[in-house]
Amino acid sequence: MSRSARLVELDLPAREALLELAHQALAEWPTDVEGALRLVCTRGSEDGGPVTAFATLAPIGAGQLRGRREGISVATASLGVAADARSAAPWLLAGAKTLSYAVNMASQRWAGGRGVDDMLWVSSDGYVLEAPTSTLVWLAGDTLWTVPAASTGILPGITARWLLDHATDLGYEAGERMIRPAELTAVDGAWLASSIRGLAEIRTLDGKPLDPAADTARMLGLLGF
Template sequence: MVSPSLVMVDLAAGTFHPADVTEPQLRVDDLAPVRGDGIFEAVSVRGGVIHGFDDHMARLARSARTMDLPEPDAGLWRRAVEAAVEAHDACDEIVVRFIISRGVEATGALTAWALAGPAPEHAIAERETGVDVVLLERGYDSDAAQRAPWLLLGAKTLSYAVNMAATRYAKDHGADEVIFTSSDGAILEAPTSTVVAARGDTLLTPDPDFGILFGTTQIELFRRAPEVGLTVEYARLTEEDLLTADAVWVLSSVRLLVPVNSINGTPVKRDDDRGRTLLELLG
């Protein structure tokens, strides 16, 4: 069995040290477990290469600004992530989650750590098998992020209870995955993934202005898509757009690119040849 590795990070001192993942490291009154008050990222390490680190740091910095947390030190976090990878058992695919908590309220000191573990087997398998999806309304319209920044839409926070509840709902109703929609009918994102659809030679994804995360894997895919003759577009997508697309995928750092087989029980087209090409672009 592959064991995870842990690095605790002292943000104030700019240092880090390895820690025993089986021993207590976090105070029970830390605001991460008490309130979910913090931010995080998860990077994929494949073949010893950390993928998309700069994009993840850019998103972590956006989340920090949204949450009124200090600007993360990219150099410190790169070294901490590398140390977690080096301490990990040999593995084809590793996921490193690096986390910043607001810490213990009484002290004002942030808590931070990087935790490395093997990529889940089911996430790797889904790249071939695909997923069945249900659409669930998130309860906000597509302009909510602009009107109500305190909702933290578009920030990658530790508060994932709603996302996990939606995933459980999908599984209870015979599906594998959720794609959220806005109350005015716009396609948003999956609980832990970005939605991308193909229409001819164009890849489309929902506009981040709708209050969704900037997808780091989607950003890398869009950056490299012209290499294989594809154009890219940020757009307002609807359920009908997905049902009539030439292919639909959900993308994340851990899962990479996963084809969607059906939406609300209706089969959608798969383009496995193009999917393999896109996976190759992602490395």
Template sequence: MRGAEPFLLNEHLSRMVRSAARMELALPPVEELVKLAAQACDGWDPAVEGALRLTCTRGPEATGEVTCYAILTAVGAASKAARARGLNVAGITLGFPAAIRTDAPWLLGGVKSLSYAVNMASQRWATANGLDDVLWLSADGFVLEAPTSTVVWRDGDALCTVPVSSTGILPGTTARHLLDNAGALGLTAEERMVTTASLTAASGVWLLSSVRGCAPIHTIDGVALAPSPDTVRIQTLLGFHAPE
């Protein structure tokens, strides 16, 4: 078990509770969700890196009884390889200003839901265009997040990420854990708005998620970024290791 895993499970459950409240979805007690997660992990080979997904739905339409289930699968080779080889990404627009979701609760800013059509369409577009992933941009030109990852970059002695409260992006648990422990790397933590042009000048840019871990970005919109010596340090801190 990685050192960050208990924290990540607690944070994922907290995010699930917040998201469910926003959607008026009644969840079972958190203790029951923890038991469900433990049942899914029971008997899993600790030598195999796995990804646990907890899903809660409103259940059958006839009864409206909430249904929850857990799926545990091995982390794919492509996700692990990205930690070593890095990512070639491009910025694509979401079509609305960065701050619009803070005043539009019906857009479900910051909610983790099953509505992943745009996320998957974005990644299919990336693959079709010879890219590994994309950065979602606001209509006013700011980087928000990636379809399944949080953007983190280094500027001077600070590890930075995009503010959640003013943009409505999904709060990344892995990124939060990194920034909360930035001091262990001799760095500080900040939240800032950023553009792709500023990212290309950063001394390290990464996409962080609980499955892919920490994957460095090596190219943005065709502009090559210098490799960062912080990548291995961050991966080690988080417990995600690139394949040999």
């Protein structure tokens, strides 16, 4: 949140105030129900004034839980820009987590209309970038990889980052590199990761089955899911 606020030049409330807001939302939440907590900050009234902050808490959807257990089907679609285009255009707010989710939701509706669970955006020069609400992670040999956020302008996912930072707990190295869709069908495992989804194994990509990954259960356990 702090990184995104800097990108949009938004002054956040004090960290302690945001933590208290989160604690208030969690206080009455049933412990046997998995929920998704969101903290939202806006600029406040149109005439200026202090930042408005609020929290929402809702159960994790059945589709997200099913994706963890059974894996997901994914289609690729063009984002319409080169892989490095957004990193050179800060006004596009690349890598900022904002309320501007219309394109993200439209992308997921497009995927659902084609009978798949999610989509992966692909750059105009042919590289996989990210999913509308998730980060791509894949295993090749003894290394867990993800797409570099700094050069592509994708959102640097917290869950994927934590997983790669703890890859040695699973006996793997970690790294960042670019990958094309055709290469992704030949890796040793591919997942979409997010704080709500957890980790969902990609079982098919553009209709092509991917070989089952061996470590999905261990990764979910490491992440606390």
